[in-house]
Amino acid sequence: MKTLRLLVLPIALLCGSAAHAQDAGSMTDPATLFGAACASGQARLPRSTFDDIAYGAMPVGARRAFALSLTKAGAKPAAAPVPLGDLEVPNRVLTKFTGRDLFLLLPAAGLPGASADVCSVAWQGAHLDDAVTLVQNFTGTKAPLAPGATYYAGTSDSHLVAAAQFDQWTVISIVPTTPSKEQKTP
Numbered sequence: 233m234k235t236l237r238l239l240v241l242p243i244a245l246l247c248g249s250a251a252h253a254q255d256a257g258s259m260t261d262p263a264t265l266f267g268a269a270c271a272s273g274q275a276r277l278p279r280s281t282f283d284d285i286a287y288g289a290m291p292v293g294a295r296r297a298f299a300l301s302l303t304k305a306g307a308k309p310a311a312a313p314v315p316l317g318d319l320e321v322p323n324r325v326l327t328k329f330t331g332r333d334l335f336l337l338l339p340a341a342g343l344p345g346a347s348a349d350v351c352s353v354a355w356q357g358a359h360l361d362d363a364v365t366l367v368q369n370f371t372g373t374k375a376p377l378a379p380g381a382t383y384y385a386g387t388s389d390s391h392l393v394a395a396a397q398f399d400q401w402t403v404i405s406i407v408p409t410t411p412s413k414e415q416k417t418p
Contacts, residue, residue: 259275259276259277259278259281259282260281260328260334262334262353262355262359262362262363262402262404263362263366265334265336265353266353266366266404266406267370269336269338269351269353270351270352270353270404270405270406271370271406277326277336280329281328281329282326282327282328282329282336283326283327283329284324284325284326285325285326285327286318286325287316287318287321287323287325287337288318289325290325290327290335290354291332291356291401292315292399293398293399293400293401294335294354294356294401294403295315295316296312296313296314296315296398296399296401297313297354297396297397297398297399297401297402297403298315298316298321298337298347298352298354298396298403298405299313299314299315299316300313300382300383300396300397300398300403301352301383301394301395301396301403301404301405302316302346302347302350302394302405302407303383303385303394303396305385305387305392305409309382309383309396313396313398316346316347319344319345320345320346320347321337321345321346321347322340322343322344322345322347322348323337323338323339323340323345323347323348323350323352324337324338324340325337325338326338331356333355333356333357334353334354334355334356335352335353335354335355336352336353337350337351337352337353337354337405338351339351347407349407349408350405350406350407351405351406351407352403352404352405352406353403353404354401354402354403355401355402355403356400356401356402357400357401357402358397358400358402359397359402360377360381360382360384360395360396360397360402361377362402363384363395363396363397363402363403363404364377364384364395366393366395366404367384367385367386367393367394367395367404368386370386370388370393370406371386371387371388371391371393372386372388373385373386373387373388382396382397382398383395383396383397384396387409390408390409390410391406391407391408391409392406392407392408392409393405393406394406394407
């Protein structure tokens with residue numbers, strides 16, 4: 233089983249020149265981006281490819297899928313998830329310049345908010361099966377996706393890894409099952 237390492241300190245995500253960044257093309261693949269940024273904390277993104285944006289600037293469908301991906305283990309996922317408010321998402325949000333159809337939400341350790349310890353990748357399209365495969369690969373979970381499901385989760389070590397799909401947006405998130413010691417509650 234693959235060990236997940238979610239960094240709760242500022243993630244080692246560096247925006248640098250294309251010459252020093254990892255292959256920019258591979259970093260626009262959701263699976264590669266999730267593995268590098270969220271699971272290992274070792275992504276280097278070129279400034280020419282990604283841009284910082286506010287959480288509220290993400291499309292509402294992406295924000296609803298993100299909220300769905302934060303469903304607690306064992307809880308029933310919402311049929312119509314409500315996007316989290318801006319104050320609940322202190323995470324740094326990066327988006328791909330072209331198309332703005334790929335988003336990376338980085339952990340914001342030590343800050344208040346429902347998603348402060350979460351690292352997520354959201355991308356446009358109905359790709360829940362692909363996201364479920366990622367969850368299974370990272371956690372070793374082998375349970376199949378239930379017919380008609382919009383949410384899937386697996387655990388590994390001390391993390392919950394979840395995939396969700398809503399309104400033509402897919403999200404995969406990783407969150408510690410125990411909040412970081414630095415995280416403050418509002």
